[in-house]
Amino acid sequence: MSVIDLHSHSRYSDGAVSISELLYTYSKAGVEMMALTDHDCILGLEEARLKAVRYNMLFVNGVEISTSDHDNLHFLGYNFDTQNSALKKLLETNTKLRLERVKKTVKLLQEIKIKITEEEVLKIAKGVSSRAHVADCLRRKHLGNTRADIFKRYLGKGCPAYVPPMAVTVKEAVETIKQAGGKCFIAHPGLVKEYWDFEKWVSWGLDGIEVYYPSHREALREELLNIAKKYKLLVSGGSDFHGNIAGRVLVPGREVPQEVYDKLYSTFF
Numbered sequence: 001m002s003v004i005d006l007h008s009h010s011r012y013s014d015g016a017v018s019i020s021e022l023l024y025t026y027s028k029a030g031v032e033m034m035a036l037t038d039h040d041c042i043l044g045l046e047e048a049r050l051k052a053v054r055y056n057m058l059f060v061n062g063v064e065i066s067t068s069d070h071d072n073l074h075f076l077g078y079n080f081d082t083q084n085s086a087l088k089k090l091l092e093t094n095t096k097l098r099l100e101r102v103k104k105t106v107k108l109l110q111e112i113k114i115k116i117t118e119e120e121v122l123k124i125a126k127g128v129s130s131r132a133h134v135a136d137c138l139r140r141k142h143l144g145n146t147r148a149d150i151f152k153r154y155l156g157k158g159c160p161a162y163v164p165p166m167a168v169t170v171k172e173a174v175e176t177i178k179q180a181g182g183k184c185f186i187a188h189p190g191l192v193k194e195y196w197d198f199e200k201w202v203s204w205g206l207d208g209i210e211v212y213y214p215s216h217r218e219a220l221r222e223e224l225l226n227i228a229k230k231y232k233l234l235v236s237g238g239s240d241f242h243g244n245i246a247g248r249v250l251v252p253g254r255e256v257p258q259e260v261y262d263k264l265y266s267t268f269f
Contacts, residue, residue: 002261003253006035006060007076007187007210007238010048012127013038013064016243019047025241027055029252033264035062037076037187037238040094040167041128045082060268064187065177066094066167071157072191075173076210076238079268080182087180090168095128097166102129108161109134109154114143131155131163171204178205183267185209185236189224190216202231212237212254234267235260 009015010022015038017025026034034057036048042063052059063077080087102121109116116137125133135150144150154161168176177184185208189196198206211224212235228235237254 001255002032002258003030004033004237004256004261004264005029005031005239005241005253006033006062006078006185006236006264007037007064007213008034008062008241008252009038009064009243010036010044012041012044014130014132014242019044019051021243022241023048023051023055023057025243026252027057031057031253033058033060033261033268035060035076035078035238037062037064039064039074039128039130040066040091040098042082042091043127058265058269061182063091065090065173066098066165067170067173068165068167069170070192070195071165072188073170073195074187075170075177075206076185076187076236077177077180077182078185080177080180084180086176087182090172090176094167097168099129101163101166102131102134104163105131105134105155105161108163109138112160114138114141114154116141134161170201174201174204174206183207183234185234187238188213188215188240190220198227198231198233202233206231206233208234208236210238211235212256212260214239214250214254234263236264 010019036044045061049059060078065075067073106116106118121133121137124136135147138150174184184206187210209224209228211221237256239250239252241250241252
């Protein structure tokens, strides 16, 4: 078994750690191959790549792209050209839509008499803004102990300050990653099982599935491995590490079979 982690986040999106802290933590966890996949953001890639060399870790350019279809229907892009104009434009679009969603969320919170401003939220965000930063702002106001508490009470679907996803479509996400010369994987598919449409995604260019994910139990992993075999898709693993966020402490690194590691190595290096 080899230890990889192709799904991680830093403060450039909604993670709790800097690039330096992230790479140090991964090196101590024995991660052999890693990717930084901040949400709709590639600002930390160059710094992360340089740090990975220092720790003798294999590093893969990454990004996690949100889509308008569902809050958790995300696609991971790897090994793309960071200077590709189509990818830059897509990320700019999603960044603007994220900000618009934050503003609408704040307005809804104000309507239910919660004292919060856009400025307070944006001060917390170090890169792209998100509802996670709204949750952090509300936690600081002692309106919940964790991000999960806040989402359950205020920001989640059916809650008073819920705003539906605002992002590019799945087709745009997949095709743009491919246009930038990258490989496209579905992120944490177990969280969006009711939205699976692998045949369509493959027709658009999907390359792989994040099978080895913390909440994926054995039965689900087997189901996903069978889907990967059916469509000749690559298999990956990631922890979705965000750092020590209240209510969500994940250990970096996922053990994967040697054949999975070898296939990823030959694909990316």
